[in-house]
Amino acid sequence: MSRLNIVVGITGGIAAYKAVGVVRALVLAGHDVHVVPTEGALRFVGRPTLEAISRNPVHTDLYEGVAEVRHVAIGQAADLIVIAPATANSIAKLAAGLADDLLGNTVLASEAPIVIAPAMHTEMWLNQATAANVATLRERGVTIVGPAVGQLTGADSGPGRMEEPDVIVAAALARAAAAAGLPRDDLSGRRVVVTAGGTREPLDPVRFLGNRSSGKQGVAIAEAARARGAQVTLIAANLEVAAPGGCDIRSVSTARELQAAVTEAAAGADLVVMAAAVADYRPAEVSESKIKKQPGDDGLTLELVRNPDILAGLGHAPHEGTLLVGFAAETEPDDERLLALGAAKLEAKGADLLVVNRVGWAEGFARDDNRVVILGRDGVRARADGSKMSVAHGILDVAVQHLREQAAPDPGVAREQPAPSG
Numbered sequence: 001m002s003r004l005n006i007v008v009g010i011t012g013g014i015a016a017y018k019a020v021g022v023v024r025a026l027v028l029a030g031h032d033v034h035v036v037p038t039e040g041a042l043r044f045v046g047r048p049t050l051e052a053i054s055r056n057p058v059h060t061d062l063y064e065g066v067a068e069v070r071h072v073a074i075g076q077a078a079d080l081i082v083i084a085p086a087t088a089n090s091i092a093k094l095a096a097g098l099a100d101d102l103l104g105n106t107v108l109a110s111e112a113p114i115v116i117a118p119a120m121h122t123e124m125w126l127n128q129a130t131a132a133n134v135a136t137l138r139e140r141g142v143t144i145v146g147p148a149v150g151q152l153t154g155a156d157s158g159p160g161r162m163e164e165p166d167v168i169v170a171a172a173l174a175r176a177a178a179a180a181g182l183p184r185d186d187l188s189g190r191r192v193v194v195t196a197g198g199t200r201e202p203l204d205p206v207r208f209l210g211n212r213s214s215g216k217q218g219v220a221i222a223e224a225a226r227a228r229g230a231q232v233t234l235i236a237a238n239l240e241v242a243a244p245g246g247c248d249i250r251s252v253s254t255a256r257e258l259q260a261a262v263t264e265a266a267a268g269a270d271l272v273v274m275a276a277a278v279a280d281y282r283p284a285e286v287s288e289s290k291i292k293k294q295p296g297d298d299g300l301t302l303e304l305v306r307n308p309d310i311l312a313g314l315g316h317a318p319h320e321g322t323l324l325v326g327f328a329a330e331t332e333p334d335d336e337r338l339l340a341l342g343a344a345k346l347e348a349k350g351a352d353l354l355v356v357n358r359v360g361w362a363e364g365f366a367r368d369d370n371r372v373v374i375l376g377r378d379g380v381r382a383r384a385d386g387s388k389m390s391v392a393h394g395i396l397d398v399a400v401q402h403l404r405e406q407a408a409p410d411p412g413v414a415r416e417q418p419a420p421s422g
């Protein structure tokens with residue numbers, strides 16, 4: 001991506017110290033970064049730090065630089081505005097369109113895409129006023145990154161932590177690229193295998209044990225990978241949506257058919273994404289003829305046997321050169337426990353990345369939208385929500401970053417350990 005003029009707004013919360021990491025990552029990525037802190041932000045992090053890291057002067061005063069009409073000039077010149085952390089107060093001001101400081105003026109005077117990373121205590125995040133303000137910003141097209149769930153400044157924990165700087169930077173740059181209509185060909189020359197849909201395990205010639213997967217999420221991933229230049233093999237299990245053009249489609253029905261197809265296709269692939277919902281059990285016997293009710297019976301007992309765990313089979317075999325992305329479909333309502341289940345599944349399956357989504361009667365399956373957390377071995381790599389296509393791109397953004405890291409590991413960049421933030 002060419003050099004962008006990026007405004008980083010920093011508002012007054014303890015997570016302001018992590019904003020320094022956001023500024024640094026954007027500068028190192030080659031962008032021209034202008035930091036606009038609020039007065040509150042400067043109580044947490046000093047102006048000299050922000051000037052040194054951004055390599056630009058830092059202004060806060062509305063009444064300085066009047067001759068150059070600074071209160072609108074910074075926003076007019078921006079290609080992207082990132083506000084991290086965004087406190088409950090600053091979110092309310094953004095939603096109301098207030099311009100009582102330089103950051104407020106900058107935002108109102110700008111047509112650039114806006115990405116915000118909320119950070120606050122859980123009660124404030126869950127407060128109806130904050131929820132309404134966030135919904136207003138979302139409706140206006142503002143991208144909301146996080147907040148993450150975890151320990152906050154005090155002893156409390158829950159949703160409210162500011163996302164990690166690399167997650168914010170990845171989301172912000174993806175938003176800028178999308179806004180500029182830039183084609184992403186970052187999977188060009190890569191071979192990608194995607195599984196989609198739900199397996200069906202026959203009981204007899206007319207019945208099966210299945211699940212509610214439509215194939216929408218997997219198909220979106222295949223389409224997104226093809227649009228980004230990959231050569232895509234789609235292992236399609238009983239899709240309820242049209243298969244995408246331009247992909248090599250291998251139709252399967254049962255878990256064992258899916259296993260055979262994916263094992264063959266995965267050999268030599270750069271990326272394998274296992275989005276299909278696979279049956280863990282199948283009937284021990286398949287009747288050759290339709291199973292009939294028997295006179296006088298009041299039920300039918302089926303014996304089931306375990307299906308192979310396909311992802312674990314691939315994950316625990318040597319797969320150097322192939323990035324393995326699994327999914328976790330969980331009904332767990334609690335966010336923290338949901339992530340813990342995902343982390344355990346990542347480990348158990350030997351996957352490199354795991355996409356955790358909550359499923360239920362009205363979540364995940366068959367819908368057009370999804371909400372996921374993408375876990376790596378070192379913790380949360382990104383979150384994505386919205387249409388299944390935008391979630392697909394969010395997953396591929398992380399996969400591309402991972403493939404790049406594998407190709408050229410950067411010994412100087414260690415992932416930050418989770419640190420308390422408000």
Ligand code: PMT
Nearest residue numbers: 213214215216217274275277278310311327328329365366
């Ligand atoms: O198709 P949609 O209607 O769009 O719905 C999308 C989805 C909810 C199906 C999708 O987002 C999703 O969550 N897919 C994974 C469903 C699943 O089987 O999750 P799981 O937690 O049971 O399995 C974990 C992982 O192991 C998955 O990558 C699965 O493909 C794989 N697996 C599971 C069982 C098995 N025997 N072998 C496997 O490889």
